[in-house]
Amino acid sequence: MKPAPFDFLRAETLPEALDSLAEAGDEGRVIAGGQSFVPMLAMRLARPAVLVDIMGIAELRGLDRGRGALRVGAGVRQAELASWPDLAETLPLVAAALPYVGHVQTRSRGTVCGSLAHADPSAELPLCLIALGGEVHLRSRKGRRSISAQDFFLGMMATAVAPGEMIEAVSFPLKKKGEGYAFREIARRHGDYAVVACAAVATTTGVRLAVGGVADTPQMRPMPLPGSVDLDDALNDFAWALNSREDLHATARYRRELVRQLGRATIEEAVRCRD
Ligand SMILES: Cc1cc2nc3c(=O)[nH]c(=O)nc-3n(C[C@H](O)[C@H](O)[C@H](O)COP(=O)(O)OP(=O)(O)OC[C@H]3O[C@@H](n4cnc5c(N)ncnc54)[C@H](O)[C@@H]3O)c2cc1C
Known part of the structure; x- marks a missing residue:
């Protein structure tokens, strides 16, 4: 199939992109790396009247480290973040997860923010953002607002991004002294979306586990430390609370078992990695 007709704007400045999005309202959409959106257009799963390409906007291409966080602009491709020299030291969870995001070819085009906007329940970057307690910065012609990762993902492929x-x-958020991080996933083949993915952050006082691929959005819970008799029960409760999806990739029961097994292994690794 071919996409339905649309007007295409390759914006060179942010105000130009924001004006077009404001005028198009519900009918306007951003296109970034196109790795998810081009197939959706071709299959007519999306039929925007106006498509605004943001990859020519220089001010969106930045990686800025400051105030305890790395700010990644909407034009930064996944491969650019992966090759940022300080990544492993300052964002070890993202460094561990990025090689699982698709393939070399898709990472060389796909953007970090595009993956968040696409909000696939199995995607690795939304999971990392939830686990780390990050923030998404939104912009429209009316102004700016920032929203926590917890409030950003509203459902399967649904986010808090409003029309315009x-x-x-x-x-x-950057690595803090005394913390440990771990990422693990099970997929049918390397580069496929995860059947279940787990990200754990171990702090000096406890550990939190985020799980993707099971519920409609990535979910996070505080967990007891390994060695606690309560850990198995907590993992089992979490596995059931996620209300697992059943699809052609896995049964709900298999996903629940992965939450228990992979969740435990991820938590143990994060605790071992504390420095
Ligand atoms: C073969 C293949 C395998 C893949 N495997 C994985 C995988 O294992 N894990 C994974 O996480 N992903 C996977 N992907 C998806 C890939 O990571 C995409 O790059 C990513 O989901 C979207 O990023 P993009 O820049 O290409 O966005 P686009 O495709 O351009 O856009 C995707 C959606 O996000 C919106 N959007 C993009 N940028 C913005 C913005 N700045 N503001 C508002 N809305 C925006 C678009 O309107 C669209 O709805 C795979 C893709 C392919 C083709």
Whole structure:
């Protein structure tokens, strides 16, 4: 199939993109790396009247480290973040997860913020953002607002981005002394979306586990430390509370078992990695 007709604007400035999005309202959409959106257009799962390409906007291409977080602009491709020299040291969770996001070819085009906007329940970057407690920065012609990762993901492929609005950047909180991080996933083949993915953050006082691929959005819970007799029960409660999806990739029961097994392994690794 071919996409339904649309007007295409390759914006060179942010005001130009925001004006077009404001005028198009419900009918306008951003296109960034196109890795998810081009197939959706071709299959007519999306039929925007106006498509605004943001990849020519220089001010969206920045990686800025400051105030305890790395701010990643909407034009930064996944491969650019992966090759940022300080990534492993300052954002070890994202460094561990990025190689699982699709393939070399998709990462060289796809953007970090595009993955968040697409909001696939199995996607790795939304999971990391939830686990780290990051923030999404939204922009429209009316102004700016920032929203926590918890409030950003509203459902399967549904986010808090309003008509006329776009993601300007995302902030990932940087590694803190004494913390440990771990990421693990099970997928049918490397580069496929995860059947279940887990991200754990171990702090000096406890550990939190985020799980993707099971509920409609990535979910996070505080967990007892390994060695506690309560950990198995807590993982089991979490596995059931996620109200697991059943699809052609896995049964709900298999996903629940992965939450228990993979969740435990991820938590143990994060605790071992505390420095
Ligand atoms: C073969 C293949 C395998 C893949 N495997 C994985 C995988 O394992 N894990 C994974 O996480 N992803 C996977 N992906 C998806 C890939 O990561 C995409 O790059 C990503 O989901 C979207 O980023 P993009 O920049 O290409 O966005 P686009 O495709 O351009 O846009 C996707 C959606 O986000 C919106 N959007 C994009 N940028 C913005 C913005 N700044 N503000 C508001 N809305 C915006 C668009 O309107 C659209 O709705 C795969 C893709 C392919 C083709």
